[in-house]
Amino acid sequence: MLKSVLAALFVAVLGTGAIAQEFQFEAPPLFDNCGDPSLAKARADGVTLGFSPSPPYSSLDPATKEATGLDVELVKAALKWAGVTKFKYEVMPFGQLIPALLADRIDVVAANIHVTPDRLKAVSFTGPAWWYGPAIVVAKGNPAGITSFDTMKGKKVGAIAGSAADEYLRKIGVAVTAFQTDAEEFSAISTGRVDAILEDDVKVIEFMKANASSPIEIVQNVAIPDELIFKYGYGYARYALRKADCSLRSAFTQGLAEVRGNGQASAILKKYGLTNRNMFFFPL
Structure with a gap:
């Protein structure tokens, strides 16, 4: 009976032409300039990872000088697969990470970062690491009456300086109050x-x-503009490298795919309170 039902469904769907599904990509190909010595150098000398303090995703223990967190563990797991085993760390505000990368103070932006038009002018990105979406947060009861991205125009809206949220809000005409830290x-x-x-x-x-008494809430049922996902930064979290460091970036990208494939990425997500929902773009 089951076979006949499945066969009927197969004919119904495919017999008159398969239903087409359109898939969009939120990052361009990033393979240019390979053949450089960056991977060999990283294997020999190690790398410096730069991040902003944002527990539980990235933090530095002041006593041991060891970095921990979801992003730090993912980055190190992927790079270790690629043969990079020595790590140093630089901690700074998020908005200073790309300038530090371009000034050779760090080798990898190890805070989760997204593809945006401005960032593509300066740096390149790994393949996908993990996924999350945007949230509009307001005071309890939503006294400002914010129900969409458009209704934030004319209001005082905060975002982390240099973040995807900051870039997109300014693009749509929202006056942004920029902050250096999550706190x-x-x-x-x-x-x-x-x-x-x-x-x-x-x-x-x-x-x-962690702050159950805080008088804030997430605005529910907000339509997320496609442009915010596919152009201005809320697609997959990735990590950033210098454009010239193509061999390191290619190995790092495959390392991320390998730790997703063997279950290690899933285990890291779960360790920090997330689920496989955060593995995939627009998860069901």
Whole structure:
């Protein structure tokens, strides 16, 4: 019976032509300039990872000088697969990471970062690491009446300086109050110094779990503009490298695919309270 039902479905769907599904890509090909010595140098000398403090995704233990967190573990796992085993760390505000990369102070932006038009002018990106979406956060009761991205225009809206949220909000004409750290940003919305913030949903959920009495909430049922996903930065989280370091980037990218393929990435996500929902773009 089951076979006949499946056969009937197969004929119904494919007999008159398969249903076409269109897939969009949110990053361009990134294979240019390979043949450079960056991978060999990284294997011999190690790399310096740069990130901003954002527990549980990245942090530096002041006592041991060892870095921990979801992104740090993913980056190190992928690079170790590629034969890179020595790591140093530089911690700085998010907005300083790309300038530090271009100045050769760091070799990898190891904070999760997204493809945006401005960033593509300066740096290149690994393949996909993990996924999360944007969240609009307001004071409890939503006194500013923010229900969409358009309704943030004319309001005081906070974002991390240099983030995808910052770049997109400015592009659509929102006056952004920029913050250097997560703590400053969450303090501003909790105390009413801004009407809203645009942040990563996973970061907001983590903050709300740790600060249950904080008088904030996520605006529900907000339509996410395609442009925000496919052009301005809320596709996959990736990591950034100098454009010239193609051999390192290619090996790093395959390393990310390998740790996704063998289950290690899934285990790291679960260790930090996330699920396989965060493995895939627009997960069901």
